[in-house]
Amino acid sequence: MDKVSAFGKNFTASFTPFAARTQQYVKEQLGQAEDKTQLPPDYIELEKRVDALKQVHQKMLQVTSQYSSEAYDYPANIRESFNDLGRTVTEKVHLLSSATSPAEAQAALTAPPSAKPQPKTFSHAIARASLASSQLLQQQHADATEDPLATALEKYALASERVGEARLAQDSQIQSRFLAGWSTTLNTNLMFATRARKSVENSRLLLDAAKTKATTKKGWNLPGQAGARSEGQDEENMAEEVRVEIEQAEDEFVGQTEEAVGVMKNVLDTPEPLRNLADLIAAQLEFHKKAYEILSELAPVVDGLQVEQEASYRKSRDGSD
Template sequence: MDFTKNIANFGKNISTSFTPFAARTQQFVREQLTQVEDKTQLPPDYLELEKRVDALRLVHQQLLAVTSQFSNESYDYPPNYRESFVDLSRTITEKVQLLSAANTATEAQNILTKPGTKSAPKTFAHAIARASLNSAHALDSSEPLATALEKYALASEQVGEARLQQDAQIQSRFNAAFTTTLNTNIMFAQKARKNVENARLSLDAAKSKAKSGGGIGFPNLGGARQQDPHHEEHLTEEQRVEVETAEDEFVGCTEEAVGVMKNVLDTPEPLRNLADLVQAQLEFHKKAFEIYSELAPLIEGLQVEQEASYRKNREGGA
C-alpha cells in the first residue's frame, strides 16, 4: 500500500536525527497502530496505585465542583425573587435600631428609603429577614403580628450572618486546602506517572531499535514485523548500553512514582479537610438552632396572648 510506503519512508528520513522525544513518539505511534506484543508491562502493584490516585483525584474534583459554590454569596438566594435597591440598602439590625428612635411616620419612611452604611447580603435568610421587616411595617406597630415579624426579621438576619461565617470557613479551611492538594501533590503524582510512561516508551523504543538493526522502523501496517528470537543475543555493545540505560531510567522513574503516589495516598490531609468542612456546617446549624430556639417561645407567647385577647373579645361581644 502507498500509505504503508509513505510511513516507512518517513521513518527513514528522521532516523538520522533520532532523539529521545522522537523515539518515544515513534514508539507511541507504533503501539497505537499495531498490536505490540513486547510492550513492557508495569507491575500490578504500580497499576493499583495509579487507580487509587485517580480515584482520589476524582474525589477532589467532584467535591470542589459543589463546595466552590460557598464562594458565591447568593447561592441560595431565590432566582426569581426581585428586591429593590431600597430593600438592599440597609441591614435589618440598622433599620430596626433607627426605626425605634423615629418619632413620626415620616421619619420612619425616610429611614426605610435612604441607603445605610452597609448594604444587605443577598442570601435566602437575609431575603426572608427583609421581607419580614417590610411586612411588619406595613402593619400597625401595635399588632402582635407586626411585633412577631420584626423579631423574626432580626433572627433571620442573624442566621444569614452565621451562614456567611460558615461559607468563609469552608472557603479557607476546605476549598483552599483541597485545591492545593489537587494542584500540587496530586499533580506531582500525575507528572511522576507521565515520567514513567515516557521512560517506558523510551525503553521499548530502544529495544525495538536494537532488534530492527538500529533504525527507527515505523510499524508495518500490514502485519507485525517478524523478529528473530535469538537476535538479542547478538546485540552490539552500543545497543546493549542503550537498552540498559533505558531500563535503569525506567526503573528509577517507576520507583520515584511509587514513592510520590504512596505519599499522596497516605497523607491524612483530605480527611482533616473533610472534618473542617463538617465542623463549619455543624457550627452554622448549631447557631441557627440556638437563634430559632430563642425566637420560638417569643412568637408562641405573642400567639397565646393574641388568642386569649381574641376569645375575651368574642365572649364580651356575645
C-alpha cells in the first residue's frame, strides 16, 4: 500500500509540471496568455546562429552524402555484364599480353572474376569500355603491327582505371574525415543544443504558469507587487506557497538558460566543422592532383601515337600520288 501511495505521489509530482506547461502553451497559442517571459537578446541571437549552423550541416550533408555511394557518377544508360565487372582492366591487359590468338584474347576479356566485382564509377566504366574497344579494333587489324587507336585506347583504359581508384580513395577520405564529423555535429552536438533549448522553453512555460496562477487568485501578489494582504491565515499561507513556487521557477529558468547558453556557445565555437571542411577540400585536391598527374603522363604518349599515325598517313598518301 505504501508503494502504491509513493507511486501516486511520484506520478502526481511529474504530471503536474507537464500539465502546467501544456496548459500554458495552449494559452499562448490561443493568445490567451497575458505576459510571456522574454528571453535575453543575447540568448535569442545564439539561437539564431545555432539554427543557421544546423541548416548549413543539413544542406551540405544532403549533397556530400553522395560520396558514400560508389556509383554516384556511374552512367545510368550503360549495361555491363557480370563478366565485364569480373576483373580489373590491369588484370585483363596482363592476360591479353600473353594471348596468342583471337580466341585467347576473348577468353582473357571474359575471364572469371578473381575477386569482388569491379567498382561502378564513371572512370572505371570508361576504362572497361576503352579496353573492350581496343580489343575490337585489334581483332580486326589484319597487319602484324598494332592499330595505333587500339594502342591508345588500351593506355587510356589503364589510366582511367587509375583515376577511378584515386576517386575511390578520395571518397574514403571524405567519408571518414568530413561526413563522419559533420554527421556527429548534427546528430550529437546540435542535438544537445536543441535539448538544452527545450529545457529552457519548458522552464519558461512553468514560470509563466506559476505567474498566471498567482495573478488569477484574488488578493495574491507577486513578489515585489504592491497590494493588501488577503485576510485569513490559510489564504496567506497559500499565497506564500505560490510565491515560493514562482521563485523556484525563476531559479530553474535562469539556471536552464545559463546552461543552454554554454551548450550553444560550445557548439558555435568548436573548430571541428571547419577542420572537417578543410579535410574535404584536401581529399578533393589530392584526387584532382593524382588525376592530373595520370592524364599528364598519358597525353604525350597518345599525342606521339597520333603524330606517328599522321606521318604514316601522309607518307602513304604521297606514295599513292
